[in-house]
Each structure stands twice: as structure tokens, then as C-alpha cells.
Amino acid sequence: MGVAEVLFLGIALGTDAFSVSVAIGTKQLDxxxxxxxSLVIGAFHxxxxxxxxxxGYFLQKFFSYYYFQETIDQLTTAIGAGLLLILGMIMIYDSMTEEQEVSQFNLYGFSIIILAFSVSIDALSVGFSLGMLDTGLLVSCLILGVIAALMVVIGLLLGTKLGNLVxxxxxxxxxxxxxxxxxxILTIG
Known part of the structure; x- marks a missing residue:
């Protein structure tokens, strides 16, 4: 996976955090x-x-004992790509069916951790896909975290103006x- 793909993935993952941040941004935070x-959500991302x-790495190693290496690479790529497809469909479905209520959410203490976890849980599945796709570990995750943190700052600052675009x-x-x-899926040989 190249840097451009990781950047697009980071932006896609950051939309959850961005949309929640826009809603929270209407509270005029200090x-x-x-x-x-932004730092806590970025760290969770x-x-x-x-x-x-x-x-993902564990499962790839586990399956490689039972299949030929070429077969396991194709299988893990297909699983990772399938997870991205499913996660994308879930994000679209959730955006059309749920109203996010954060106006009564307390933004201090443990509630910040809960908020960060809730907007980054999809990053666990994406990480699993990255592990199955055999991509660079640390650089990819750092890129995802930085993008998420930046999207949170932008969302919080522009909350009152962008609420209808969430x-x-x-x-x-x-x-x-x-x-x-x-x-x-198209890269599977």
C-alpha cells in the first residue's frame, strides 16, 4: 500500500471523528x-x-501454515479488501440512519476517552485490513493518527459553519x- 492510499484511508477514517467534532464544535470550546x-482522538487512531x-499479521501467519504462500497472500488481500468494503457500506448506512447527539455529552475526564474510542473503533478493522495487506506498520498508523487529529481540529473550529455538511x-x-x-480486489493476481 502506497502513501497516497494511506492518505485516502486516513481521510476516510477521519470523517467519523470530523463529523462528531463539527457537532461538538458548536459548543464554542477553549x-x-x-x-x-484532537490529541486523544489522534492517539486512538x-x-x-x-x-x-x-x-491481521497473526492471522496471516496462522493461515500460512495451512496454505501455499501465494494462496494466503491472495486470501488475506481479499479479506482485507472485503473488510474495507463492508466498513465503507456501514459508514454510509450509519450516516443516513443515525442522528449523532453530542450536545449533552460531558467533555471532561473519562468521557474524552470514550469519545475517542467510539470514533476510532473503525480504525481497528482498517488496521486488521492493513495487517492482512502486509503494509508498513508504524508509518501507516502515524499517518492515520495525524490525519484524524487534524480533522478533529478542523471540525471543532468549523463546527458552527459546517454542521449541515456532516x-x-x-x-x-x-x-x-x-x-x-x-x-x-482488482490487485489480486
Whole structure:
């Protein structure tokens, strides 16, 4: 997986965090809280794919004992691409069916961790896909985390102006994941 693909993946993953940040941004937060939220969410967007990548590597090694290496590479690529397709469809479905209610959400203490976990859980599945696709571990995760943190800052700062575009951003993120999944399916030899 190249850097451009990881960048697109980071933007697609960051749309959840961005959309929640836009909603939270309407509360007129101070700079310290904006920094704290972006750093914690960015860290979770690094940690969750790392965990997923390790699971992907483990399963790839496990299956390679039972199949020829060429077959396992094709199988793991297909599984990873399939997960991206499914995750993209889920993001699109969620954006059309759920109203995100964050106006009553307390933004201090443990609730920041819960918020960061909830907007980065999809990064676990993507990390799993990255592990199955045998991509660069640390650089990919750092890129995902930096992009997510930047998208959170942008979302928080522009919350009052972009509130009506949140749904479109999530749909675009879902479409990007689906296109990445299709791209990887087409690379299976």
C-alpha cells in the first residue's frame, strides 16, 4: 500500500471523528480542550490500527501454515479488501440512519476517552485490513493518527459553519473505503 492510499484511508477514517467534532464544535470550546480532544482522538487512531495490524499479521501467519504462500497472500488481500468494503457500506448506512447527539455529552475526564474510542473503533478493522495487506506498520498508523487529529481540529473550529455538511462527509468517507476495497480486489493476481 502506497502513501497516497494511506492518505485516502486516513481521510476516510477521519470523517467519523470530523463529523462528531463539527457537532461538538458548536459548543464554542477553549483551545486547551480542542488540543486535548484532537490529541486523544489522534492517539486512538494510531493505537487502534496498530492493534488491528497485529491481529491481521497473526492471522496471516496462522493461515500460512495451512496454505501455499501465494494462496494466503491472495486470501488475506481479499479479506482485507472485503473488510474495507463492508466498513465503507456501514459508514454510509450509519450516516443516513443515525442522528449523532453530542450536545449533552460531558467533555471532561473519562468521557474524552470514550469519545475517542467510539470514533476510532473503525480504525481497528482498517488496521486488521492493513495487517492482512502486509503494509508498513508504524508509518501507516502515524499517518492515520495525524490525519484524524487534524480533522478533529478542523471540525471543532468549523463546527458552527459546517454542521449541515456532516452527513455528506461521512458518505464520502464510506465511498472512499469502498473504492479502496475495490482497488485491492482488482490487485489480486
Amino acid at each position: 483551545w486547551l480542550l480542542i488540543l486535548k480532544l 494510531i493505537l487502534m490500527p496498530l492493534i488491528g495490524i497485529q491481529l 452527513e455528506k462527509a461521512e458518505v464520502l468517507g464510506g465511498i472512499t473505503l469502498i473504492l479502496l476495497g475495490i482497488h485491492f
